[in-house]
Amino acid sequence: WKQAAIGRIINGRQTITGYFIEPRELPSNNGRNQLAGVDFRYDAPNEDFLGFTYINVLRSESPYIRAAPGGTGEPTIISDGRDQTNVVNLYFRGSRDAGPLRNWFITGDVAYQWNNRINMSAWAARGQIGYKFADTPWTPTLIYTAKYFSGDNPDTPKLERFDPLYYEGSPGIWATGAESSMVFINTNVKALEFSGAVQPSQKITVTLRYSYIAAAQLDSPLQFGQATRFVRTPSGYNLVDGVTRSHLSDDFFLEYNQILTSNMFLTIGLAASFPGAGIKAAIPGKAPTWTGAFANVVINF
Numbered sequence: 350w351k352q353a354a355i356g357r358i359i360n361g362r363q364t365i366t367g368y369f370i371e372p373r374e375l376p377s378n379n380g381r382n383q384l385a386g387v388d389f390r391y392d393a394p395n396e397d398f399l400g401f402t403y404i405n406v407l408r409s410e411s412p413y414i415r416a417a418p419g420g421t422g423e424p425t426i427i428s429d430g431r432d433q434t435n436v437v438n439l440y441f442r443g444s445r446d447a448g449p450l451r452n453w454f455i456t457g458d459v460a461y462q463w464n465n466r467i468n469m470s471a472w473a474a475r476g477q478i479g480y481k482f483a484d485t486p487w488t489p490t491l492i493y494t495a496k497y498f499s500g501d502n503p504d505t506p507k508l509e510r511f512d513p514l515y516y517e518g519s520p521g522i523w524a525t526g527a528e529s530s531m532v533f534i535n536t537n538v539k540a541l542e543f544s545g546a547v548q549p550s551q552k553i554t555v556t557l558r559y560s561y562i563a564a565a566q567l568d569s570p571l572q573f574g575q576a577t578r579f580v581r582t583p584s585g586y587n588l589v590d591g592v593t594r595s596h597l598s599d600d601f602f603l604e605y606n607q608i609l610t611s612n613m614f615l616t617i618g619l620a621a622s623f624p625g626a627g628i629k630a631a632i633p634g635k636a637p638t639w640t641g642a643f644a645n646v647v648i649n650f
Contacts, residue, residue, distance in 0.1 A: 364390045372515065380411030382431065384514075397442045404436040404514070413467065413510065416503035417590060420568025424590045427467055431512060434464040452481045462512060471511040473498040473535065475523075487547040494544075496525060500537025500566030500591075510570070511536045526560040526600030528622035528639040533597060534572050539565045552608040560600040564592050564627055571597075596625030598639075612649040618642065 352371040366388040390400035413430025444454035458475040479492035501510035513535035516523040524530040525540045546556040569591045605617040624636035
């Protein structure tokens with residue numbers, strides 16, 4: 350952050366946090382953003398929690414993009430669209446240490462955004478359920494996650510496109526897929542994700558993730574307006590945006606994590622994203638498969 354101020358009050362398991370943040374942005378794309386907010390959170394003894402956050406964008410020159418009426422034509426750029434946007438977010442994690450639901454856990458997030466200045470109303474949600482085989486060798490964990498981030502409906506005058514702001518970017522939390530997350534940021538997208546993890550030892554974890562990723566709203570901008578193109582119709586060519594079929598990609602991510610020392614960690618990842626029907630129909634020729642790999646060592650001082 351370019352500037353950040355955080356104040357926190359802790360009373361037992363209850364925490365109130367107030368903050369002001371100004372991101373350090375690239376000079377070529379400086380939206381001059383400033384945000385402030387407050388978070389109320391309760392942490393249970395078993396790592397469960399319940400929280401509520403309010404965020405207000407104090408100042409911003411970052412634009413928003415609106416779908417063309419009816420989904421046909423050039424999308425509209427709303428200058429300073431993020432300025433004065435408000436966000437509320439309810440989040441939780443729940444689990445049981447005993448009884449028939451032992452080893453099960455659920456997490457959830459619901460966020461709502463509005464901006465009366467530009468007639469904006471958008472929302473997002475994430476639900477996750479998992480089970481840990483605590484008494485099985487390698488303690489396998491299976492997790493199912495559903496995510497939804499609203500897109501702009503081209504048939505309404507309201508702006509329904511969700512603004513992801515600044516979110517935790519790992520695939521296990523908020524990123525939508527691995528390779529796909531580089532293109533389909535958390536707006537106008539929905540995903541079903543399955544993951545399985547094993548721990549051969551206390552220092553090693555291996556995780557395989559699969560994500561089915563689709564557009565939340567057809568004929569509406571993806572990311573910052575990708576897939577804007579001309580299409581042939583019986584009456585000639587029309588300019589359209591977004592996709593006409595929802596399936597965007599199938600994303601696979603294999604991740605290896607190892608604790609090398611008390612302050613050194615190794616992560617190795619392999620990923621592939623296969624194009625769905627929406628992508629195949631939006632580009633000429635054969636749609637490519639995106640692949641990637643990385644190795645990362647983190648040292649904490």
